[in-house]
Amino acid sequence: MNINFEQKILEAKELFKPFYKGDFELFSSPTSHFRTRAELSFFHNENGEIFYAMFNGKQKYIVRNLDFADEKICALMPKLLQALNLNQKLKTKLFGVEFLASKKELSVSLLYHKDTLEIKEDLTKLSNALNLNLIARSRGKKLIFGKENLRQVLDIKGKKIIYEFDNDCFIQPNTYINEKMIEWVSKQILTQEKSDLLELYCGYGNFTLALAPFFRRVLATELSKKNIAYALKNCTLNNSSNIHFARLSSEELSKALRKEREFFRLKDIDLDSFHFSHVLLDPPRAGLEESVIDLAKKYENILYISCNPTSLKENLTQLTQTHTITNFALFDQFALTPHLECGVILKKINNASK
Ligand SMILES: C[S@@+](CC[C@H](N)C(=O)[O-])C[C@H]1O[C@@H](n2cnc3c(N)ncnc32)[C@H](O)[C@@H]1O
Structure with missing residues (x-):
């Protein structure tokens, strides 16, 4: 305890x-690794490199890892960041990311201040390269690569109960x-x-x-x-x-x-x-x-x-x-x-x- x-x-x-x-x-x-949902911002430095970030009031600080987050989220974070940093189109006007995990599955939502249709091809490649259920959101628009809904199987005293949900549900x-x-x-x-x-x-x-x-x-x-x-x-x-x-x-x-x-x-x-x-x-x-x-x-x-x-x-x-x-x-x-x-x-x- x-x-x-x-x-x-x-x-x-x-x-x-x-x-x-x-x-x-x-x-x-x-x-550690108990939280299945994590939301982060992105910090863009003057060299055009991006970092995961969080706010404490008005103060922004860079996040290297999230020990409390589900292990699948922790494993993906550096790979995703590296892939985004290698692609100018994908990182431009990117301001946030939301990770959601079930016991076996994971989805990632990237939040943009631009029309994501312009980068649809790059998003498809990113989703394929990282084998990722990827959602790109911009001003009420949503593009989905892979699937949006995650499957969860809870074990309640030996009885398996199946659920599906997505990032817009209460979890x-x-x-x-x-x-x-x-x-x-x-x-x-x-x-x-x-x-x-x-x-x-x-x-x-x-x-x-x-x-x-x-x-x-x-x-x-x-x-x-x-x-x-x-x-x-x-x-x-x-x-x-x-x-x-x-x-x-x-x-x-x-x-x-x-x-x-x-x-x-x-x-x-x-x-x-x-x-x-x-x-x-x-x-x-x-x-x-x-x-x-x-x-x-x-x-x-x-x-x-x-x-x-x-x-x-x-x-x-x-x-x-x-x-x-x-x-x-x-x-x-x-x-x-x-x-x-x-x-x-x-x-x-x-x-x-x-
Ligand atoms: C704390 S969550 C609990 C959800 C669910 N029992 C669970 O364990 O996942 C509260 C739920 O209440 C819903 N909610 C919020 N305001 C409500 C209202 N005025 N009437 C009915 N449902 C509401 C939310 O959409 C949310 O799903």
Whole structure:
């Protein structure tokens, strides 16, 4: 366990003391090569040579290697830089690069301040020479060399789950911890009484596909069109037949469930036919809106995954009016940074009003 995580654990225990006095389950991360996504800028020196760079406020510093990044990213970085430096057309007006890795595959996006159609041939050669899934982006245009989507196979306690996604999807950045999070949530619900699962913020189905076999039916919703498109594809890849995905914001879903508004996107889904025993929430850093808190309070079990302890604490102030925390886990998803991922299981208090 690295020191950073120990500090974060102490802080989290203090932060959540008003709500939870039990033990925390702790999941530390490998301290190198754990991150599957990396974004860098390019620094162009006066001799026309380019270097990977990062910004710290306004200060730019040159990056030679990224020890925290996936090994495939680390191996590619020097080769890619060398190839770019040897080609004037490829490095001119190049300002950024995004690396994305699954366990076995890798894609690279190069970001340009010029029309990439002019350098299509050179990009094709670069992709072939480095055997690379390459995406070139410029002002809303995207050229793809190789393939855009990556395949991931997660191992959840011996069960293989297949996913596809691309660089425009939300991706949990630490695959080791992601598997631990899914395993942890699965373990928590194992002995609970279950009927249907309602999931908000489902992304491309990261949790959905692993949890669906535990439930009769699942309704999973998400704001992003791209995420939902991959979620549907991932459903097919895993032969899942009890999941309904819908592209709805959490606010829209709350309105639909309260029958305040009808949505064409729900035309094939009979909301009244679901009997949700569990709601799974994995919101962005801002946490839950009021309408979602009110919605979640209705259900017997709340499974809350949070990447921001501060917004989680605010939300727990309200959720613990009707629910009690039974289990709490801390995941070092963002190892070596101050950020922390939390998992919280809440159960409705008997006779709670909402
Ligand atoms: C922290 S990510 C979790 C995704 C997914 N559970 C996973 O493990 O990959 C939050 C997700 O919420 C989606 N999102 C953001 N704002 C939203 C909103 N208002 N309503 C519904 N989904 C939203 C984002 O597109 C993103 O996929």
